[in-house]
């Protein structure tokens with residue numbers, strides 16, 4: 001069983017002397033200094049009062065002919081509030097109240113693009129294989145309770161908000177990320193391309209693989225895309241968002257230790273390096289307990305948080321906690337995307353024409369074993 005409260009970082013920090021710690025930072029994070037940003041006193045107080053962690057860092061780029069293109073991004077990781085046996089509306093409103101305080105804090109720190117975790121306003125009931133008792137959590141992308149709630153906050157604080165929801169479109173469900181612009185207007189949505197059907201993650205029992213391709217949303221602040229949770233295991237999914245012009249790709253997730261905590265820090269980081277964009281990895285925290293109605297089976301799942309952000313040069317932030325609510329803020333210079341591409345000659349060496357041709361010849365189920 002993994003130690004729930006301690007991060008690898010904390011374990012290492014406690015073991016190394018200052019010189020060794022510097023070397024660890026250089027090799028593991030890419031830089032000795034995390035480039036922490038100062039937080040306002042009111043932010044620290046809000047974190048204490050409402051029991052959430054706040055951490056803030058920056059990634060800069062070299063001076064060049066273009067002016068710096070600075071964007072402040074915020075990721076919110078959180079647990080559910082009420083037991084999963086409470087009425088749906090009460091559960092959802094309790095999460096709304098919690099998240100509102102974190103969003104207000106993010107806004108007061110100047111965050112411009114904010115992303116919430118996968119299916120953020122509900123327990124991740126998709127492990128139960130039951131549908132009926134949860135159906136009120138499925139909502140319209142541009143008229144549902146979470147859209148209405150977030151649209152007001154987006155407008156009030158000039159925030160672009162990414163809201164991953166369980167979408168109900170005329171009775172058909174999708175795992176969808178909705179993008180709301182800084183005026184509170186619906187900008188578009190992306191539906192999860194790759195669905196897990198592995199262990200207790202049985203999402204294919206609920207909805208179909210997405211039909212929206214790889215959209216990139218041109219927001220006021222940056223060109224953004226969303227690769228929802230399990231999609232991070234598919235390298236081509238990351239690739240397509242990059243080819244379509246994304247500067248920042250968000251990976252809102254709901255994942256547990258048994259499903260690859262050891263590569264949580266690798267996949268999105270590798271994608272940032274391979275595609276010359278920023279990646280934002282965001283996982284929920286806390287334990288969610290269910291008793292299935294049909295089989296009376298108890299299911300308990302704990303999510304390990306550990307949200308972090310990687311720059312296109314591979315530098316990364318430390319992770320948020322494994323078990324506490326948290327807000328991760330990063331100020332990033334988007335100029336770094338092109339700078340890294342040019343430095344490594346990635347456009348020139350990509351060989352996309354070769355892959356395009358070979359992919360057409362691949363059998364739909366490659367490498368049968």
Ligand SMILES: NC(=O)NCCC(=O)O
Nearest residue numbers: 196201229230254255259
């Ligand atoms: N939500 C989700 O897709 N989880 C699947 C498990 C994983 O890929 O970590």
